Amino acid sequence: MDLPKKVKIVEVGPRDGLQNEKENVPAEVKIELVNRLSAAGFVNVEAAAFVSPKWVPQMATSREVMDGIARKPGVIYSALTPNMQGFEAALAAKADEVVIFGSASEAFSQRNINCSIAESIARFEPVAKAAKDNGVRLRGSISTAFGCPYQGDVPLDAVADVVARMRDLGCDEIDIADTIGVATPRHTQAVMETAIRAFRIDALSGHFHDTYGQALANIYASLELGISIFHSSVAGLGGCPYAKGATGNIATEDVLYMMNGLGIETGVDLDAVAEAGHYISQFLGRKSSSRAGNALLAKRNG
Numbered sequence: 001m002d003l004p005k006k007v008k009i010v011e012v013g014p015r016d017g018l019q020n021e022k023e024n025v026p027a028e029v030k031i032e033l034v035n036r037l038s039a040a041g042f043v044n045v046e047a048a049a050f051v052s053p054k055w056v057p058q059m060a061t062s063r064e065v066m067d068g069i070a071r072k073p074g075v076i077y078s079a080l081t082p083n084m085q086g087f088e089a090a091l092a093a094k095a096d097e098v099v100i101f102g103s104a105s106e107a108f109s110q111r112n113i114n115c116s117i118a119e120s121i122a123r124f125e126p127v128a129k130a131a132k133d134n135g136v137r138l139r140g141s142i143s144t145a146f147g148c149p150y151q152g153d154v155p156l157d158a159v160a161d162v163v164a165r166m167r168d169l170g171c172d173e174i175d176i177a178d179t180i181g182v183a184t185p186r187h188t189q190a191v192m193e194t195a196i197r198a199f200r201i202d203a204l205s206g207h208f209h210d211t212y213g214q215a216l217a218n219i220y221a222s223l224e225l226g227i228s229i230f231h232s233s234v235a236g237l238g239g240c241p242y243a244k245g246a247t248g249n250i251a252t253e254d255v256l257y258m259m260n261g262l263g264i265e266t267g268v269d270l271d272a273v274a275e276a277g278h279y280i281s282q283f284l285g286r287k288s289s290s291r292a293g294n295a296l297l298a299k300r301n302g
């Protein structure tokens with residue numbers, strides 16, 4: 001199959017990327033980051049999570065962030081919402097899209113959202129209905145679709161089951177997430193083919209962490225199947241608080257460099273993203289983990 005000519009990159013750095021930072025990242029820094037990212041051309045930026053601040057303290061500034069960003073017309077600003085309390089907060093903060101986040105592994109579901117998979121779907125039902133009633137886009141995210149830090153292997157049937165449940169809730173888009181970055185290309189294709197049998201291919205996305213350095217290869221393997229939505233984090237920020245040792249998402253700059261080389265349109269300005277990556281890395285006091293981002297900045301600086 002030919003590779004897609006155009007892909008959508010969902011920038012998840014301000015949420016997935018920063019949620020695990022030990023040091024408090026002030027709202028104004030997050031706001032500046034989101035503004036730089038929307039200016040760079042992303043049509044979807046994951047900016048907030050309305051979750052319990054006891055569970056994920058870094059996301060406690062989500063309302064401030066949503067209130068402070070300069071909204072660019074046409075950009076979808078997304079927020080995670082595990083339950084109705086989160087949905088009400090996201091609605092009040094004018095999120096364009098809410099994300100219900102479940103798991104293909106029972107053990108991870110318990111650690112991450114303190115309930116079983118079946119209980120999580122029951123919690124998502126009113127959120128999904130409220131999203132539809134209020135004209136808010138609904139995205140479903142499925143963690144540990146390729147492996148679980150607590151349970152190990154995750155069967156394909158378990159992924160198919162959660163994709164079907166998210167579909168039946170009315171999700172506009174469904175993310176297949178490699179939370180701990182263990183997938184390899186053929187495994188990626190097996191999981192994605194399973195998801196494609198249960199949901200529209202043009203609304204399925206790949207969310208790859210880069211723990212074992214496989215994320216770009218997994219994105220390429222997904223492109224070969226026709227998947228055309230991918231998540232990534234500027235400067236490769238991130239890690240999940242409930243997946244010890246897992247590194248960040250694949251760096252956005254690296255994905256853009258590959259897409260540009262393949263002649264696949266993204267609508268995003270790689271240099272502007274590299275600058276945004278430099279901005280947040282300087283704030284955090286460490287080097288960006290994006291190879292392409294670092295190479296571009298080194299070239300710029302002579």
Ligand SMILES: CC(C)(COP(=O)([O-])OP(=O)([O-])OC[C@H]1O[C@@H](n2cnc3c(N)ncnc32)[C@H](O)[C@@H]1OP(=O)([O-])[O-])[C@@H](O)C(=O)NCCC(=O)NCCSC(=O)C[C@@](C)(O)CC(=O)[O-]
Binds near residue numbers: 086
């Ligand atoms: C789901 C809960 C809330 C259940 O947590 P719980 O303790 O079972 O919930 P509860 O309903 O019993 O409520 C307990 C307390 O939490 C409060 N609470 C309850 N809900 C909310 C809310 N929405 N916003 C703010 N506060 C809330 C509630 O008000 C109460 O406060 P208290 O009376 O004790 O003061 C909790 O487990 C939680 O917040 N977990 C957060 C998990 C999380 O954010 N994980 C990281 C994001 S997922 C991820 O990164 C993976 C992804 C998406 O990127 C894809 C991938 O790579 O895999």
